[in-house]
Amino acid sequence: MARITIDEERCKGCELCVSVCPKKILGMSERLNSQGYHFVETIGDGCIGCAFCARICPDVVIEVYK
Amino acid sequence: MARITIDEERCKGCELCVSVCPKKILGMSERLNSQGYHFVETIGDGCIGCAFCARICPDVVIEVYK
Amino acid sequence: MVTHEIICAGFGGQGVMLIGQLLAYGGMIEGKEVTWFPSYGPEMRGGTANCSVVISAQPIGSPVVAEPDGLIAMNGPSLVRFKGAVKPGGVIVYNSSLVAEAPELQGVRICAVPANELARELGNDKIGNMVVLGAFLGLTKAVTVASIEAALQQVLPARRHHLIPLNSAALRKGLSLVEG
Amino acid sequence: MVTHEIICAGFGGQGVMLIGQLLAYGGMIEGKEVTWFPSYGPEMRGGTANCSVVISAQPIGSPVVAEPDGLIAMNGPSLVRFKGAVKPGGVIVYNSSLVAEAPELQGVRICAVPANELARELGNDKIGNMVVLGAFLGLTKAVTVASIEAALQQVLPARRHHLIPLNSAALRKGLSLVEG
Amino acid sequence: MKKVFAYPRALSQRRTHYCPGCTHGIIHRLVAEAIDDLGIQERTVGIAPVGCAVLAYDYFDVDFQEAAHGRAPAVATGVKRVHPDAVVFSYQGDGDLASIGMAEIIHAATRGENITVIFVNNTVYGMTGGQMAPTTLPGQKTTTSPYGRDTATVGYPIRVCELLATLDGPAYLERVSVHDPQHILKAGQAIRKAFALQVAGKGFSLVEVLSSCPTNWGMTPAEALRHIKETLIPYYPLGVYRAPEEVTGGDA
Amino acid sequence: MKKVFAYPRALSQRRTHYCPGCTHGIIHRLVAEAIDDLGIQERTVGIAPVGCAVLAYDYFDVDFQEAAHGRAPAVATGVKRVHPDAVVFSYQGDGDLASIGMAEIIHAATRGENITVIFVNNTVYGMTGGQMAPTTLPGQKTTTSPYGRDTATVGYPIRVCELLATLDGPAYLERVSVHDPQHILKAGQAIRKAFALQVAGKGFSLVEVLSSCPTNWGMTPAEALRHIKETLIPYYPLGVYRAPEEVTGGDA
Amino acid sequence: MERVMMKGNEALAEGAIRAGCRYFFGYPITPQNEIPEYMARRMPEVGGVFLQAESEVSAINMVYGAGGAGARVLTSSSSPGISLKQEGISYLAGAQVPCVIVNVARGGPGLGGLNPSQADYFQATKGGGHGDYRLLVYAPGNAQEMVDLIGLAFDKAEAYRNPVMILTDAIMGQMMEPVVLPPLRTVAPDQPWATTGKRGRSKPNIINSLGLVGEDLERINRELQAKYARMAASEVRYEADGVEEADLVVVAYGTTSRVARSAIARLRQEKKKVGLLRPITLWPFPQQILAELATAGKRFLVVEMSAGQLVEDVILGVNDREKVAFFGKLNGTVPTVREVYDRIRSLLSEGGEG
Amino acid sequence: MERVMMKGNEALAEGAIRAGCRYFFGYPITPQNEIPEYMARRMPEVGGVFLQAESEVSAINMVYGAGGAGARVLTSSSSPGISLKQEGISYLAGAQVPCVIVNVARGGPGLGGLNPSQADYFQATKGGGHGDYRLLVYAPGNAQEMVDLIGLAFDKAEAYRNPVMILTDAIMGQMMEPVVLPPLRTVAPDQPWATTGKRGRSKPNIINSLGLVGEDLERINRELQAKYARMAASEVRYEADGVEEADLVVVAYGTTSRVARSAIARLRQEKKKVGLLRPITLWPFPQQILAELATAGKRFLVVEMSAGQLVEDVILGVNDREKVAFFGKLNGTVPTVREVYDRIRSLLSEGGEG
Ligand SMILES: Cc1ncc(C[n+]2csc(CCOP(=O)(O)OP(=O)(O)O)c2C)c(N)n1
């Protein structure tokens, strides 16, 4: 079992993490952060801790545990 | 039969022409020109008009007739 | 009023520069002297932005408005930053979709426009700025709506001209909010 | 004389800069104030060159000598260029090997030194400058020959020190021309 | 559970001013990871360019100098000559490095200056609003090539790794990309290697990173990454152009 | 009897200020001969460098501009863009072109600017009294490398033709020498070709000429020519590095 | 006449083209990017050349080449880029090559910021480059003057064979105002002194600033100084508004003159006698009028966005530093109308007229 | 003390080394080549670094790097090269990086010539680069001052974190005079603000001149102006010779002060009352003493090798242009002692004292 943490306030809503997650468990929130961006959130289970999301994130939003 | 003309006043006495003449018929004058250089002069016959001297002269001192 | 000194402010991407330009073009179309001056934050995209617009019957001095008699604020930070500078007797129109608390100020007319919601109603998320502008025009009469519509012809590239009716609708929607 | 203002001039390669430096070093060795200042023509090598030397008991003002009281001219063009500037009571020493016509000037002592010939006699073509300098020292007493000899130790790099006796001989040869 | 992907120590906590999806952020992180990995944070000095990365000094937790546009290699040289034991890197865009700063980068490279250069090639002037860069592709539209880059009048893009590879000075030259997680991993390894070579005193190292500019390319961040893969890489082949072991050329 | 070797029309009658035996004079003559040959004297504009050839405008009988040090390619570009039918050439030393002017030459080349560059490589700064140049050979003593060029601290010489050959822009690049009459003949042909290509609108052409500086090398003129042959040519191989027909590389 | 709305930078660019400029060489830098970007679109339409140089240094040297070839040629940049051009500008002046150089100034020193600034006044007027040279320097006060003065700049550059600078700032460049554009002119690049190839001339034309022999250089400089004296005698421009009646004359150019104008308008409503002297040429500087006003007993207030540069020329003109007050804003901020208004009020009351 | 004969340029180079300078970055240009050439020989002997940069632009940016890293660092050039350094100088000033920059000036504008000149005075003192910055500018009057002032320059550069310029010319640089050298100092590059790597510091050191937000830039500039005010209050240096008793005070620096001194010596033999005021710092400028002398009723003659640059500062100091006469020589030639003598004589007789 693996999991990620998301630093919502750093997220700029670029959706790159969404596009690379092999498990398709990331999606964009309806809500805005204080920068005015829709931030990323997990929308499903089954994270395998591949860290693709973290690695492609330009804003170091995501940390990964495994 | 070939011959060269020498514009004595232009000569800077570098002796490059002397060094390349295949017939060894060029040498430096005892006299100085107004620039203060010993200039080149012909010291023998048998010019073959090869223009080596003219071609290597950096100061366009020599013209060649053939 | 002979001279209108206006600040339009918001996040980058909210179209505050455009409504400022429309005000300036509108003034020009009405034969007035006008200036428009932009100011950006350090961000490449996003961040805050604002512009100063002056519309006057006289030649214009400073194009940088420090004490506006009209403020259009499209988000909270902009409202906070500029509201205190508005002159007594001035007008503030703000986007209440993004501002939770209504500002309180003496001697200034304040108008809340839920721009995001109204834009969505009009079927285009990006048209909130025009709704706010419509309300602003209604309150200040800085220029006429017709002049803004004429300005749209000049400001929008030809390939966007099909959007003019939508923009008009948004303007009139805003106007209707204040003309009751 | 409290102050000597000297110009040394000639073709590049004739060693005029060196004799100017020797005069300056000589002055310094004698505890005087001195300046040496060079001036070159546009040519890369060859062409003309000159230097100004001032030797004085007082702090020196301008290091550029416009009205010398001593002129050393190693070739014709230099003599032509500078002779008119020499102050009344001044001295000109010139290289008569390269100057056909003796200059005529009122109130200036003129000394012709056949430097090239004398140098050749001394066994080294390049030593003509020292012969001329010797004559100049004899006429002006700007510094002593001994000071110049001491200066040679400082100015010449160590690997050239074996040439000092030759230089001395040339100096004394020049001196002998004027001291009779 | 162990943290397998963490916020690098050599990055500061500040949020960047970069546009959403801009890969400058990824490259920053890779540099910080290399610094962490090699344990050199306390002796690293960065040189920030003039370009979108102008505020880089705010984003790293290492000493920094802000250079004039294009002059980062000269500034880095000055720092390195004074502190040979410091690890000095410049971070430069394609306008900065390949246009105004061309003389500086070539001469730092030919000197074999013992510094590391992170060269971010996004084929455009990001900061100033999308003007043509020396690396702008033929036909590419920018604000100063509004009709598309016309090679007949403004010439051809410059391939920096290939250019520098003709010099005897550089120790290490590699071109990488950050358009997907696999390539990001490889890019990180190249950057780490570049720093490691400097630490080992091997001389000049440069890693060219193909990077995106969604804003000025007029694309979404994801489209921009696809553009790197499909359009940039064919023009700018990835690979090692100089290695200390003399493993040169070729695709990666 | 016919005159078989004559004073070129495109040279002025002035005597040069060059040192005795300096091959700048030969290269001037070759340029003038090319201009005469192609009948382009009336539409040629030369750009003089800052370097020993700074007075080149006095020695040719064609229009001339004196450029700032290193900027001749930019100046030539300005002239050429205004008068595309003019034949524009710059004449530059190795300090001028490969040190301070590196950005300008690379960018003129990559633009494929339709100009001709005569690049005189004498491995030293002649005019200013023999300082180190980017082309100074390893170990070579100059006034600013008095202990010999130390590659460990100041790096390696730059081979300009090889460097420019990595760009897509240039039409013609060749390195020649003027150390003996045969090579002078070849050098003349290369220079003529470079001008001819410009006249034909083919784009950027550069001829690098290995040249002597007897004064700063501390040699007689004849020794200096031998030095070119024995020491320079092995380091700077002669040959065509780019040709319109794509005949590239190799020795000549 | 049709009024069109334009940013100052674009008005300037179109003004240049209308004045016959067909060659632009430049390098991007905020806040003047609208100029090269406009040129990139527009030059191909009028058969002109837009070329993005590899640097400001290259750009100014391309300008040298094109100007020396006889063309009307423009370059533009902002403060750091203008500093890089200083060697080239000195060459242009020395070789008497006409051209127009625009500085849309921003805050300095160093990398500074993107805000407007007037701290490049010394650089423009006293010569940031080496040697005794002068640029004719225009300071536009609105978008219309961006159009009009750049046209004049090209004419004067050619008439005097001298580089002309337009010194403006981020506000004047980014601000939009309505302008009336003049008709499009075409000017062939065929100056008799230009390097075009000899084309039948008996003597080559040479563009050059070298005087290796001292006397040559002195001759060049004598020629230049004579020309500058002619320019100083004929080219001074300024706007004087109510200076005759004024007790206090505000001296300001460009952006700060706009702010001052607003402040003065308020003061006049309060019946204060305040005038505005706006130099339009920063070099040659309107010294004469200042001397006359000083003789007439006026006091002066200089308003600038710098630590004090224009003020030196005003003191030199007035010839008495006691009469000249200064209000400066350091780089980064524009003075507000109220600040200037307050400063004038307090000066007037010091003078006992409050 | 042992006197050794040295060229001005070499005296300056050795003086720098004795003052602890161990880093030199430069590019060859006449008439200052003796400096880099001396450094190339000498730096390896003292464990220092001599590096020939690829251009003046690179050199000044290497200086920025090394100065920002805490070292005593020197660069030298001559007029066109100094123009190329202007962007870098503005950066050094803006980022408060200490360093010493030498301009051995030659004739301009443009390529100019190799003769001496004082036409870079404005560039040095008013800022050839962009923005409101000031260099501390020293003008040595003899070879000994070349040694002494460069030592002072390094100390002041570090004390104020400001670039310092030595403005001299081809004559002062090429001339040989005897000098006494101070002992060799060693100064470690360990300033608390320098970029050395954090090495345990909690916050990184950053060398920077960027103020993207207006207020940041204003803060930077306020800091700079406060520093300049301190420098103006403490760093003025001049030599005054016989000015108290004088009817006429000659103002001149560097080479022309030497010529003036010779002329004055002659005039004093004729019992004329002529003084010499020689500014040693060109910025900050000795305004105070000029104001005092003006109040005491003196007249002034400014002698410079330029069309008139120093003279503006003298007028500003005297605060009355009527009292200030000017004798200038254009680039290419040095005034002769006689010319200056004649000019002073005629001024004295105008004043009725002839
Ligand atoms: C001397 C100078 N010229 C121009 C500029 C303006 N400028 C700032 S960033 C930049 C180009 C940035 O492009 P690049 O280096 O590719 O970096 P990117 O923004 O794309 O990351 C330019 C031209 C400047 N600041 N200084």
Ligand SMILES: Cc1ncc(C[n+]2csc(CCOP(=O)(O)OP(=O)(O)O)c2C)c(N)n1
């Ligand atoms: C901006 C500037 N920097 C430096 C110089 C001094 N300078 C004149 S010529 C030259 C180098 C000449 O060397 P090179 O280009 O190799 O030509 P060469 O004399 O060897 O033919 C230099 C550095 C200058 N005139 N201008």
Ligand code: SF4
């Ligand atoms: S670690 Fe992998 S699986 Fe888990 S959320 Fe990130 S990309 Fe998806």
Ligand code: SF4
């Ligand atoms: S990649 Fe990063 S910034 Fe982009 S949406 Fe995902 S978490 Fe947010």
Ligand code: SF4
């Ligand atoms: S033409 Fe040939 S043979 Fe005749 S002199 Fe010249 S080199 Fe000798």
Ligand code: SF4
């Ligand atoms: S090569 Fe020319 S200059 Fe040299 S000696 Fe012969 S003729 Fe004279």
Ligand code: SF4
């Ligand atoms: S402009 Fe381009 S390079 Fe700059 S931050 Fe935005 S996306 Fe990145």
Ligand code: SF4
């Ligand atoms: S210094 Fe060298 S390159 Fe210059 S003219 Fe003399 S020999 Fe030729």
Ligand SMILES: [Mg+2]
């Ligand atoms: Mg880029």
Ligand SMILES: [Mg+2]
């Ligand atoms: Mg050379």
